[in-house]
Amino acid sequence: MRYGICPLSVVPMRKDDSHQSELVSELLFNDIYEVIEENSEWLKIRCSYDSYEGWIRKLQHQEISDNEYDAYLNKEKFIINSPFTIYKSSILSFGSIVSERISDSIPMRNIFDPKIMVESAMKLLNIPYRWGGKSIMGIDCSAFVQLCAKVAGYQLPRDASQQVNQGKIIRLNDAQAGDLAFFENDNHNITHVGILLSNDRIIHASGVTRIDFIDKKGIYNKNINCHTHNLSVIKRII
Numbered sequence: 001m002r003y004g005i006c007p008l009s010v011v012p013m014r015k016d017d018s019h020q021s022e023l024v025s026e027l028l029f030n031d032i033y034e035v036i037e038e039n040s041e042w043l044k045i046r047c048s049y050d051s052y053e054g055w056i057r058k059l060q061h062q063e064i065s066d067n068e069y070d071a072y073l074n075k076e077k078f079i080i081n082s083p084f085t086i087y088k089s090s091i092l093s094f095g096s097i098v099s100e101r102i103s104d105s106i107p108m109r110n111i112f113d114p115k116i117m118v119e120s121a122m123k124l125l126n127i128p129y130r131w132g133g134k135s136i137m138g139i140d141c142s143a144f145v146q147l148c149a150k151v152a153g154y155q156l157p158r159d160a161s162q163q164v165n166q167g168k169i170i171r172l173n174d175a176q177a178g179d180l181a182f183f184e185n186d187n188h189n190i191t192h193v194g195i196l197l198s199n200d201r202i203i204h205a206s207g208v209t210r211i212d213f214i215d216k217k218g219i220y221n222k223n224i225n226c227h228t229h230n231l232s233v234i235k236r237i238i
Contacts, residue, residue, distance in 0.1 A: 001035070002034070003032065003035065003066065003068070004061045004062055004063055005030060005031070005062050005068075005072070006027040006029055006032075006062070009090050010026050010027070010093065010134070011027040011056055011057075012026055013054030013056055015054065016055060017041070023131060025143070025158055026133060028092075028095055028096040028135065029090065029096040029097065030099070031048075031049065031097070032047075032069060033046060033047050033048055034048065041058055042055045042056070042058065043055065043057075052158040075099055076108075077098070077107075077108045078101050078102065078106065078107055078108065079095060079096070079106060079108050079150065079151055080094055080095060080105050081104065081106050082123060083127070083136050084104075085104035087102060093135035094123065094124060094136060094151075095147035095150055106151070108153075109151075110153055111153050112149070112152055112154040112237050113153055114177060114178025116153070117149060118177045118195065121148045121197075121209075122203065124144060125208075125209055125210070125211070126209060127208060128207075128208055129205050129209075139205055139209065140205055141192050141194065141204055144204070144209060145194070146163070148195060149237065156237075160190050161191075163193055164233065166180075166235060166237060167236050167237045169234065169235060170236045171234065172231070173199060174199070175196050175199040176236070178196065178236075178237070179234055179235065179237075180194070180236075180237065181195075181196055181233075181234050182233050182234075183229035183231055184232040185230070188232070192204070192206070194214075194219070196214070196234070197211065200214060200215065202219060204219070204229075206219075206229070215231075216231065217231060219231075
């Protein structure tokens with residue numbers, strides 16, 4: 001097996017091996033991965049953190065050995081918990097990993113703290129939405145939730161349709177800050193996710209990372225006076 005590590009602030013992951021292909025996710029600095037397929041210009045990779053797959057350009061790949069890969073998995077890590085920071089002349093986005101304690105970083109946790117989840121989410125207010133994005137330059141709803149959970153000590157999958165399988169079901173009336181709300185389309189497929197601030201307020205990535213009202217029907221956008229997302233289920237990370 002071949003392995004790699006992301007040497008850049010952000011590297012796009014595409015659905016297919018083409019510049020025109022859909023952006024499905026992004027690698028952040030020091031993300032590690034397995035190489036599972038390749039051609040002359042592209043590598044298909046599987047991210048070690050969440051097993052998500054996509055294609056990156058070979059020009060943005062940095063090879064690491066089996067021993068380096070294993071050593072990285074076992075070393076102490078620190079996670080950027082501000083919208084961005086400067087590290088060795090690079091701009092690192094929220095949720096990026098470094099191997100030494102620097103300003104704007106905290107040790108990676110392995111015990112979930114919903115308070116940190118909410119604090120992290122609030123730091124990302126007004127970040128623009130971008131399908132497949134995971135950085136302050138643009139982030140989608142599930143990456144926003146995944147990264148806030150990562151800083152708070154819980155490992156979530158990449159997509160909302162996968163994240164909904166985590167935790168236990170909670171009634172909206174009993175919901176607390178840090179619970180996750182999932183929303184469905186007309187076919188009852190999970191298409192959106194956000195983080196509850198209370199049982200009537202939610203922060204989520206839709207146009208920008210924003211705060212809206214939530215009720216039993218779904219998300220209510222006061223600016224346009226209508227519901228924008230249909231509530232499916234509330235889950236509590238445990």
